[in-house]
Amino acid sequence: MAQLKHAQRQTVRNSELSVETRLNNLLNRLTLDEKFKLLAGTRFFRTHSIKRLGIKPFKMTDGPLGVSMHSTFGRKNTRFPGGICLAASFNRQLANEFGVAVGKEVRATGRSAILAPGININRSPLNGRTFEYFSEDPYLTKEIAIPYVQGVQSQRIAACVKHYVANNQETNRFTVSAEIDPRTLHEIYLRAFMEVIKESDPWLLMTSYNKVNGQYLFANKTLLRDLLWDKWGFNGFIISDWWSFSRSEPPVSTEDCIKAGMSLEMPKANKFHPKLLQSAYSDGKFSEDDLNAVVKRLLRVMILVGLFDDKKNLPPGKRNTPDHQNLARKMAEEGMVLLKNRKNILPLNIKEVSTLAVLGPNREKKFGKWLYGGSSAVKPPYEITPLKGLKSRGVQIISDPSKADFVIIFAGLNHDSTKSLARDSRDEKVATGNDSEGIDRIQLELPQYQVNLINQTVQENPNTIVVLLNGSPVAMDGWLENVPAVIEAWYPGMEGGHAIANVLFGDINPSGKLPLTFPKKISDSPAHKSIQTFPGVDLKVKYAEGIYVGYRHFDKANIEPLFPFGFGLSYSSFKYDNLQLSTNKISTNENLIVSVDITNTGNFSGSEVVQAYFHNECSVDRPVKELVGFEKVFLTPDESKTVDLKLKPNNLTFYDPQEQTWRIEPGMFNLFIGNSSHNVLLEDKFEYI
């Protein structure tokens, strides 16, 4: 008997056997009570262990900016820039390197999963979590998320795509229902989840707090089991967002969550309390097959991350290493967007700058604090503030702007979730609204005191440059026209100050492009037509704009944005010519290769992001333009390269709600090549047959 038990134990530990064999062996040995026990967390970021079978706790950590302090018992880890900054790099390789680095940091803290990436679509510029997410565009979102997930999981660490789905605002996030028509739900909000699942096989998926069309996601069999598991082939397990089962109003039932396909309630048992599970099971409300289906997925991921393997056979972890810090700096540099540069005032020539005045509320601000911004907070071992970064270049910093050669104002937003709205409105210094989980911003504008500071300073010194540190679009009415240069630096992570100095002094030529539209005013934004469309009335928010989110709306309504999607300047200039298509007719399984010659016509080496958009006139209404390809290319002055963009037919489809499928109609497609969604430089056509 003892020998048999030993042999069985060895089966799950034997990494030479197939995952299926190990999995079935483990599942068959679990008692009903043990299965129940596995379905809910204990403490904040781990599951129960089952010593009898050698099942260790499955431990997780937040989140999108790196390994958080609050989920690793106070550990300090590399703080990378926010998701929005990564997306602004338009660099898939960088996303993959970030994933690998995060995977290593997670492993080094003894965890098996990272609760990232956050891939919700940026519907409203006021959403408090915009800084964690990637874009208003599903194609860009998935193109960044896929290599990230692959990078994380190459370290045998589970990535967790979240928050499934339509968690596009923080106001009433536990109870609000996103009212969305089926085409919009699929084409805008589900699309990136679908592609990421199909192409990178994430091992975890987190449901969101909110409802969609009146139903909580975690009890929604149609959107979980039927769609995720059966149609998309999701192989991982589904986890609840923290306390979402217990916060549901009206409450969901235990059996509905099991039958929908939920494998894990976090952080503690509520609806998945063993007593409730036992009684629902005894009453026949769910079957043992239903139970096995969700437990099996959890166990499978435990095997994949190496929970039963000898540690020495797993990829080694490391954290806070110089290469991770360099990567954090590189991400900040590549994501930074040069929004304005009148008369090429930038880059500053270090030989000609003897004095700099450095002003503004974010000049010495450290963003890496305990729960700062919410669950994505990462506290790094050190943080280079903008002022520190500039000081490290040896320039003299003075306080009187009128006496300085140049002035840099570090403006932007606050990241402090503890500031209530009431306090915001009383205290001018924090009246920014926040880029933070749990709370949406209250206005698109910078607080008035920052606008005043910019305008007064520019009167004293016309060489005043504004650098923004924030994670979501801001309006610039009343000050943009007065300043010669503006840089969007997002939340640039622990090495942000160095990255900013490198860009200001021209060691790095900015190449970031906006992953979302900057509107001139909030009422231009499609989600902000009325209180019903944001933040909703009677806990219902109407997605009345349909598929016309972000640039799709601005193009259709012909509204000039402040800065369009895909926009970003360089210290150099680039010429586009010789657009060639591999074919003028494509069909379902045929890719179209689009090539363009790009020449650096300026004096600085630098990168350009070549963007491809399409329009298709067909029997359904389709956007004026949709992003379908991009490539980032590095060129030295006068250098030319041919850039190939691979356009896949499945990125040209729309969702047909009647047929419940993705389709393309035979017909003509217009192709636009440019350096933003607005600036089309070359055009052609092709036919889908």
Ligand code: BGC
């Ligand atoms: C957030 C998740 C996060 C979880 C654990 C929730 O409040 O919405 O994104 O991963 O907490 O901290």
